[in-house]
Amino acid sequence: MKILTLLGSARKKGNTAAVLTAFEKLVSPHAEIERINLAEVNIYPCKGCDACQKVQDQPGCRQKDDALRIFECMRSADLVLYATPLYVWDCSAQMKVLWDRQYSLVKYNAGTATQSLIKGKQTALLVTCGGPLEDNADVIQVIFRREMEYSFCQVAGIYIVADCTTPRELGGRAEWTAGQMLHELLGKQDSMTVYTENSR
Ligand SMILES: Cc1cc2nc3c(=O)[nH]c(=O)nc-3n(C[C@H](O)[C@H](O)[C@H](O)COP(=O)(O)O)c2cc1C
Numbered sequence: 001m002k003i004l005t006l007l008g009s010a011r012k013k014g015n016t017a018a019v020l021t022a023f024e025k026l027v028s029p030h031a032e033i034e035r036i037n038l039a040e041v042n043i044y045p046c047k048g049c050d051a052c053q054k055v056q057d058q059p060g061c062r063q064k065d066d067a068l069r070i071f072e073c074m075r076s077a078d079l080v081l082y083a084t085p086l087y088v089w090d091c092s093a094q095m096k097v098l099w100d101r102q103y104s105l106v107k108y109n110a111g112t113a114t115q116s117l118i119k120g121k122q123t124a125l126l127v128t129c130g131g132p133l134e135d136n137a138d139v140i141q142v143i144f145r146r147e148m149e150y151s152f153c154q155v156a157g158i159y160i161v162a163d164c165t166t167p168r169e170l171g172g173r174a175e176w177t178a179g180q181m182l183h184e185l186l187g188k189q190d191s192m193t194v195y196t197e198n199s200r
Contacts, residue, residue, distance in 0.1 A: 002032045002034070002079075003081060004033075004074055005023075006081065006082050006083065007036070007038060008085070008092040008095030009083070009094075012039075015164040015166070015167050016084060016127075019177050027181075031079075034077070036073065038092075039094050042066045043066055043070075043101060044063045044067075044101075046097075046100040046101050046104075047062075057117075058117070059104040059117065067101045071117070074105075078122060079124065080124075081123070081124045084125075084127055085128050086127050086131075089137075091144075102118075102151060105117040106150060115152075116151050118151055122154050123153045123155055124157040124181070124185055125157075125158045125159065127140055127161070128160075129160065129161070136162070137160045141158055144158065156185050159180065161173060161177055
């Protein structure tokens with residue numbers, strides 16, 4: 001099994017990276033992982049030129065940047081995990097620019113989206129945020145589900161880690177969330193982690 005993880009935070013040692021790294025460590029005996037830090041790649045914003053809609057079997061985007069390489073990685077992965085901090089109730093700009101460019105993977109026929117180059121792909125979302133879940137990390141879940149439905153992908157799980165301060169203060173919550181993800185996304189149990197209410 002191949003998992004592509006996409007880190008949407010500019011902080012390589014921030015909260016999102018801490019939970020994502022915990023997941024990658026747990027999952028590494030079971031799957032091949034490729035991580036891409038979106039803050040370190042070059043992805044231009046979508047120009048809305050619709051050149052991508054003139055070809056059916058490839059992205060067809062005129063902008064020859066790292067998005068094209070990421071699309072190839074997505075297409076060969078069994079699971080794509082998007083990890084982002086919550087920024088103004090939405091994903092980070094680094095993630096948003098990628099989601100916009102994924103428009104080139106969805107193909108229209110007579111004005112209707114009928115095909116996707118990542119059709120049937122399993123996807124998941126990991127979000128860390130400073131505030132609570134309610135009235136805060138709700139909108140991003142709707143956006144993600146809608147984006148994945150639009151791309152003909154399957155949502156295998158959404159994981160929100162609320163009330164984050166620093167990676168250090170996350171404590172066992174990073175491992176707890178990683179264990180949940182391992183269980184739900186891969187059907188595996190981490191025997192080394194003791195899950196308690198306190199580590200939630
Ligand atoms: C520009 C900006 C916008 C933010 N917006 C929100 C928000 O709308 N809701 C929230 O709960 N936290 C918000 N936060 C806090 C971050 O989501 C939180 O600190 C997150 O865990 C940071 O992840 P990182 O350490 O991986 O960058 C914001 C932080 C920044 C810098």
